[in-house]
Amino acid sequence: MLDDFINQFWPSTIDGLSLGAIYALVALGYTMVYGVLRLINFAHADIFMVGTFAALWTVRTAGFDQVGGIALIGAVVLMAVVAGAVSGGGAMLLEVAAYRPLRKRGASRLAALISAIGASIFIQQLFGTVIIHKVFGTSKEGGKLDVNEHFKKLTNVVDAGPIQISNDKLIVFLGAVLMMIALDQFVNRTKLGRGIRSTAQDPETAVLMGVNIDRVVTVTFLVGGIMAGVAAALYMVRFETTNYFVGFLLGIKAFTAAVLGGIGNIRGALAGGFLLGLLETYGSSLFGSGWRDVVAFSILILVLMFRPTGILGESLQQARA
Amino acid sequence: MRRNKMRVTGAVAVSAVLALGAVSCSDDDGGSGGDGVTIGFMGDLTGENSGLVVPPYQGAKLAVDQYNATNPKVKITLKKYDSQGKPEQATTLVQGAIKQDKIVGLIGPAFSGESQAVNPILNEAKVPSVTPSATQITLAEKGWTYWHRVVADDAVQSAGAGQFLANAGVKKLFTVSDNQDYGKGLADAVGKAVPGAQVKSDAVNDKAADYSSTVNQINQFKPDAVYFGGYYAVAGRLFKQLREGGYKGKMMSGDGSLAAGLIEGAGQQNAQGALLSCGCLIDAAGKTNEKAKKFAADYKAKYGSEVAIYSTEGFDAASAFIEALKAGKTSTEDINGFLKTLSFEGVGKPIKFDEHGELAAQDIFIYEVKGNTLPLLGNSKEAKVS
Secondary structure (H helix, E strand, C coil), X not given: CHHHHHHCHHHHHHHHHHHHHHHHHHHHHHHHHHHHHCCCCCCHHHHHHHHHHHHHHHHXXXXXXXXXXXXXXXXXXXXXXXXXXXXXXXXXXXXXXXXXXXXXXCCCHHHHHHHHHHHHHHHHHHHHHHHHHHCCCCCCCCCEXXXXXXXXXXXXXXXXXCEEEEHHHHHHHHHHHHHHHHHHHHHHHCHHHHXXXXXXXXXXXXXXXXXXXXXXXXXXXXXXXHHHHHHHHHHHHHHCEEECCHHHHHHHHHHHHHHHHCCCCHHHHHHHXXXXXXXXXXXHHHHCHHHHHHHHHHHHHHHHHXXXXXXXXXXCCCCCC | CHHHHHHHHHHHHXXXXXXXXXXXXXXXXXXXXXXXXXXXXXXXXXXXXXXXXXXXXXXXXXXXXXXXXXXXXXXXXXXXXXXXXXXXXXXXXXXXXXXCCCCCEEECCCCHHHHHHHHHHHHHHCCCEEECCCCCHHHHHCCCCCEEECCCCHHHHHHHHHHXXXXXXXXXXXXXXXXXXXHHHHHHHHHHHCCCCEEEEEECCCCCCCCHHHHHHHXXXXXXXXXXXXXXXHHHHHHHHHHHCCCCCEEEECHHHCCHHHHXXXXXXXXXXXXXXXXXXXXXXXXXXXXHHHHHHHHHHHHCCCCCCCHHHHHHHHHHHHHHHHCXXXXXXXXXXXXXXXCEECCCCEECECCCCCECCCCCEEEEXXXXXXXXXXXXXXXXXX
């Protein structure tokens, strides 16, 4: 058991980090919306799903064929731009359709939560029954689509003894880290970022100080959506498959990562994402893959028992956000 | 308030009338007369695993159409019952099939779970059934006198796959399952069926996409072969990640993965050489017998697609009923009695049932991914990897 863990340590670490990077990017959307609106946006997982379909569409439309090396990076950027735009737009639309009317009427947070679940199912079914057939022209059951043979991924960029990093894992990791740094800078350095932080801290005072709440909320959803879209593009490079319910499990994991790091805290979401990714792969090398989720969620419960606000504590509002 | 009450009363009244209606037109049982009989086909015809059920339906339909075209005394109407593979849906449908449609026999149910739910009802109503594809071992042990199947069960499949792997020189085997009833049962049984092999196992989550930790374990164990128990969607993902993770050994799976979806999921390059075991015969080239070739040609002419998983078995199941009708048996009891003594060469294999309703001789066939197709390699006893 321990032998397995030691022998698989390096491959597990690399897999854990590249998986954690995707969790972290998706977790950002949960954590930012929670920070600003105190709402768990359960439809965020489906915004991610929409992104995977946009990335898939890009791959097919651009006609990538065995793209590898530097060209693969270009392909990923193109996919990320399209998926980010579609997911970002989708997230804004979601806010306008599912949350804003409720917010304007001062409905309870519970109503918004139910609206979120409804929107989530709506988007899933829309993709499963309409988009997948009409846009992707598949008559296949199960709604599964693959992009195999479009990427060339078997090259090991780093090959040093036990440590082997393939190009796709490296791209996923670096791409995610790049986006996180960009977001961190955006929230801390820009005027809109300040608006987001002030709304998170105290919405009423922020209004008095001339912050346009609607605009802040829109931007929050937009940014969260873009992150989910980029995550979706990276996911497509790594796993090359999608379906209309792809967001479900991944969404729960990303939400967990957000809670683990301290929901409402951007850097916490990052830490939580990587930690969850590593815990999962270490857990499965120790106890077998069947235990993967058991280990991950047991640790979550333990962390929350002893530190209910998550590893890095709450707060988008404070400057460390 | 009052209006609500009225609505509720109205709804109750309407459903009561409907229920009464259903009862009133269902007061006599089984049997049939006139110029034709109805035979049912039950299975997941539109749900997510319909890829495994539409081919046997088409096989059965072909048999029935060919029979009807000979202008027999008793014509057959083949009626579809789409259970979507769900036991609760299947039990409702079967009652309608028995009482309203008065079926004299049922082809199906296609899956083991729904078979468990439906066959006690058929047995009670004394309606014979022949399943083309439900492979769970315990179905034969329930003591249903009206139940038959024209495919080998999972025990025979795992023994066949095990024997094949041993013949191929496998000393170290890694089994992976999707942790579901069918997949885990099959993977565990195959693990025990390779004599003298060192075996390790793991399971993956069928809803997740990342199987990297399983891949790491396999790469560490360095097995000669990996056997996956489960359905093609997961098998495709696993095989793909195995090849991308640098695994070079053999990859094999069972009947649940015997579909073109496996090649799409893994990617054509990654899927090359993947092996599949199945109690079903898909033999368009006529490697095993001439009848199979003719059947494949007829099937293609009618549906425009190649024979697929269980289409042969669907044809043979329908043929079993057709033989009974040809012998002049038209009541459910007579047909069932006839099935007990039935013996003929089916398209796939000799059709002769033992006292439990199982085929007297059960064979397992091995398939290998080549290009974009899954051609037959041969019977598991003699098949060799190229």
